[in-house]
Amino acid sequence: MDQTQIDTLRAQDVAPFTHLIDGKKVAASNGKTMDVLSPIDGQVLTQVAKGTAADMDAAVAAARGAFEDGRWSGQGPAARKKVLMKWADLIDAHALELAVLGVRDNGTEIGMAIKAEPGSASGTIRYYAEALDKVYGEVAPTNPDILGMIHKEPVGVVGAIIPWNFPMMIGAWKLGPALAMGNSVVMKPSETASLSLLRMAELAHEAGLPDGVLNVVTGEGAVVGEALALSMDVDVLVFTGSGGTGRRLMEYSARSNMKRVYLELGGKSPNIIFADAPYLDEAAKVAAMGIFRNSGQVCVAGSRLLVEASIHDEFVAAVVKAAEGLRVGDPLSLDTHVGAINSETQLLQNLAFVETAKTEGGRVVTGGQRILENTGGYYMAPTVVTDVTRDATIAQKEVFGPVLAVTAFDTDAEAISLANSTIYGLAGAVWTSNLSRAHAMVRAVKTGVMHVNTYGGADGTVPLGGVGQSGNGHDKSLHALDKYVNLKTAWIKL
Numbered sequence: 001m002d003q004t005q006i007d008t009l010r011a012q013d014v015a016p017f018t019h020l021i022d023g024k025k026v027a028a029s030n031g032k033t034m035d036v037l038s039p040i041d042g043q044v045l046t047q048v049a050k051g052t053a054a055d056m057d058a059a060v061a062a063a064r065g066a067f068e069d070g071r072w073s074g075q076g077p078a079a080r081k082k083v084l085m086k087w088a089d090l091i092d093a094h095a096l097e098l099a100v101l102g103v104r105d106n107g108t109e110i111g112m113a114i115k116a117e118p119g120s121a122s123g124t125i126r127y128y129a130e131a132l133d134k135v136y137g138e139v140a141p142t143n144p145d146i147l148g149m150i151h152k153e154p155v156g157v158v159g160a161i162i163p164w165n166f167p168m169m170i171g172a173w174k175l176g177p178a179l180a181m182g183n184s185v186v187m188k189p190s191e192t193a194s195l196s197l198l199r200m201a202e203l204a205h206e207a208g209l210p211d212g213v214l215n216v217v218t219g220e221g222a223v224v225g226e227a228l229a230l231s232m233d234v235d236v237l238v239f240t241g242s243g244g245t246g247r248r249l250m251e252y253s254a255r256s257n258m259k260r261v262y263l264e265l266g267g268k269s270p271n272i273i274f275a276d277a278p279y280l281d282e283a284a285k286v287a288a289m290g291i292f293r294n295s296g297q298v299c300v301a302g303s304r305l306l307v308e309a310s311i312h313d314e315f316v317a318a319v320v321k322a323a324e325g326l327r328v329g330d331p332l333s334l335d336t337h338v339g340a341i342n343s344e345t346q347l348l349q350n351l352a353f354v355e356t357a358k359t360e361g362g363r364v365v366t367g368g369q370r371i372l373e374n375t376g377g378y379y380m381a382p383t384v385v386t387d388v389t390r391d392a393t394i395a396q397k398e399v400f401g402p403v404l405a406v407t408a409f410d411t412d413a414e415a416i417s418l419a420n421s422t423i424y425g426l427a428g429a430v431w432t433s434n435l436s437r438a439h440a441m442v443r444a445v446k447t448g449v450m451h452v453n454t455y456g457g458a459d460g461t462v463p464l465g466g467v468g469q470s471g472n473g474h475d476k477s478l479h480a481l482d483k484y485v486n487l488k489t490a491w492i493k494l
């Protein structure tokens with residue numbers, strides 16, 4: 001990847017995208033489209049279809065038809081593996097094109113996007129392609145006159161609703177295991193990051209995925225997302241996004257066919273620094289990147305820094321130095337460390353959180369403001385707020401922006417109590433040289449993932465899922481397969 005290649009791609013016009021239903025590109029049934037604004041400069045990049053509930057119903061019907069006639073669900077594992085492997089290869093072959101398209105749509109810095117988006121998506125699809133012929137049923141330990149068998153069957157039609165921060169990576173976390181297990185899928189990308197997923201779905205068809213097995217419908221969450229979640233013909237709904245939407249999806253399920261709903265939601269993840277951390281300089285740099293990469297628009301972002309009081313001032317100074325050393329700007333420049341905020345709405349929301357923090361006693365020690373406004377794009381300076389109290393809004397609510405809330409603690413018990421003082425439980429970290437303390441903290445902090453002496457970077461071999469109001473399921477690893485199968489018992493009298 002070099003800058004010239006990136007610049008050539010960014011100069012290309014992006015043709016309007018339509019839905020992908022039953023293998024065909026189709027416009028919205030009422031002909032409406034939505035402008036796609038690029039967060040890089042606030043300009044219109046292209047259009048996508050502004051879907052209707054009828055469009056969503058058509059996509060679900062296509063997925064159902066494909067599932068029932070067995071064009072994918074009825075194929076043997078080797079055949080399914082071949083298509084998924086080819087798809088992963090095509091994603092790799094188009095990696096830069098996909099990454100640049102995605103960045104023009106959502107603003108993530110290209111250095112991160114190339115690894116986290118096509119790089120991660122192809123790896124995930126390959127992982128589940130390799131796994132799909134290693135999934136066995138079971139024979140139960142019954143009395144000798146009975147044969148009790150447990151079959152694992154695909155669930156049928158999976159609905160997948162995806163957010164904007166890492167559309168390809170998160171999309172693949174759902175599509176990989178769902179398709180590997182033989183299901184059909186209807187996907188609804190975010191309004192502000194549909195393009196790379198639409199292109200990735202085209203590549204799936206090029207790889208040989210039969211028509212109707214993967215359908216993509218774009219449009220507003222409250223219209224097409226709601227229609228998907230209310231559908232009587234969707235068997236499992238998988239979602240990554242905000243808690244508010246997740247709550248609605250559960251209601252929609254209850255009001256319709258009681259489909260299983262798996263939620264991957266937000267977080268307010270604590271990064272806990274003890275004075276005996278093995279390398280404090282490194283910890284400060286990692287803490288900064290743990291919150292500021294992708295402008296803090298990362299579900300597992302270490303958005304709360306809990307620092308032992310004895311090192312608070314020097315450690316905060318090191319984090320501030322690291323934050324101020326980050327180059328924020330054009331996400332398509334290889335020199336940029338931190339790209340754009342996804343939308344103006346999100347940027348204004350971030351700034352409002354900073355203002356609230358100030359009124360609640362927080363001290364903004366760096367950042368706190370919009371920058372590069374002359375570009376027309378949406379950029380914010382990496383922001384560190386100290387003196388944040390346990391109950392402050394900024395300590396309790398997910399900002400989903402480049403804003404770090406810092407609180408000092410004196411004892412292990414206080415660190416644990418602070419760490420567990422929110423409704424969330426997605427991720428966290430502890431930095432210490434004391435092995436017992438590290439293990440004790442891993443047990444005591446209520447999250448789906450705890451890092452020790454590092455932050456972020458967990459690969460596809462381990463599950464990602466939250467506790468509390470951070471979610472109720474897992475993406476990644478072999479555990480994710482469970483969401484996409486039904487267990488069926490065969491009880492046979494011999």
Ligand code: NAD
Pocket residue numbers: 161162163164165170188189190191219220221222223224225226229240241242243244245246248264265266267298299300398400426464466470471
């Ligand atoms: P969001 O909830 O606003 O939107 C997510 C998706 O839901 C979008 O596709 C949107 O169109 C759709 N949607 C919105 N309203 C809907 C409705 N009424 N019915 C059906 N669908 C609807 O979230 P977002 O702003 O796109 O993403 C940011 C959130 O995602 C943050 O809270 C972040 O922490 C979370 N997230 C979690 C993880 C994880 O793995 N736990 C990963 C990434 C992001």
